[in-house]
Amino acid sequence: MLNASTLTNTELIDLWLHGKSTNTVDGYRRYATRFFTSVGNKPMQDITLMDFQLWQMSLKSSDNSQRVAIGAIKSLFSFAKQLGVVSANLGVLVKSPKAKNRLAERILTQEEVHLLINSTTNGRDRTLVRLLYFAGLRVSELCALKWRDLKARGDGGQITVFGKGDKTRTVLVGAGVWRDIQELKDNAKKDDPVFVSAKGGHLCRSMVFHIVKNAAYRAGLEGNVSPHWLRHSHASHSLDRGAPIHLLQKTLGHSSVAITEMYLHARPTDSSGLYLPDDE
Secondary structure, three states, X not given: OOOHHHOOHHHHHHHHHOOOOHHHHHHHHHHHHHHHHHOOXXXXXXXXXXXXXXXXXXXXXXXXXXXXXXXXXXHHHHHHHHHOOOOOOHHHHXXXXXXXXXHHHHOOOHHHHHXXXXXXOOHHHHHHHHHHHHHOOOHHHHHXXXXXXXXXXXOEEEEEEXXXXXXXXXXXXXXXXXXXXXXXXXXXXXXXXXXXXXXXXXOOHHHHHHHHHHHHHHHOOOOOOOHHHHHHHHHHHHHHXXXXXXXXXXXXXXXXXXXXXXXXXXXXXXXXHHHOOOOO
């Protein structure tokens, strides 16, 4: 039987991260380790609100990075409270910094998406970028794809995606993207990766970032363009062309339509200022 009072910090972290995705585990473990180091490796139950606040004040990264770090530790405290390791959740008393919503800056125009696609250097990379955009996939979802996850549907195809929160969804792609994907198959078996690394396994996240950034550089696009910008662009362009918001929610795998609605606010189609006379 679990005795919460005798758990070490390392054991607590392991329990907290159990079942989470590899990327979440790597990031959250790093934040938790740094947090415990900053408080002198005190047992969780001995950490005070002042400890938490002093750690927060020591964060020197951007507001967005600080929010992620603070969110991770707040999650850890919430878990510790549920487990009975601490009697009170100090995380509820700690506020994360506010930041400007920069989503609109991360949405490419359709012309920029085409430039990005056409600036790739080979067929695999071009198909990779096209799939990120046309299917709205997360990087981890794209990297994990196996040929068994793909199935023909008419002239196009469907892709079974195992995504965030251990949720499975199905995404349809058109004939052009489907043909591009099929050209990569060669003699691959059903359990082989769709996007193959130089060593023969699944392409890693960092390589996908590298491919997109290099293509963006060649295309002359400004900003720190990443694969997720293509997902943002998919969402915005789909809504611009009349896609129902609930359909977009299902395609992107959002847990709530409220998350999907942020794209409506990022690029509105109307504004009260447009109703005012402009004589210039």
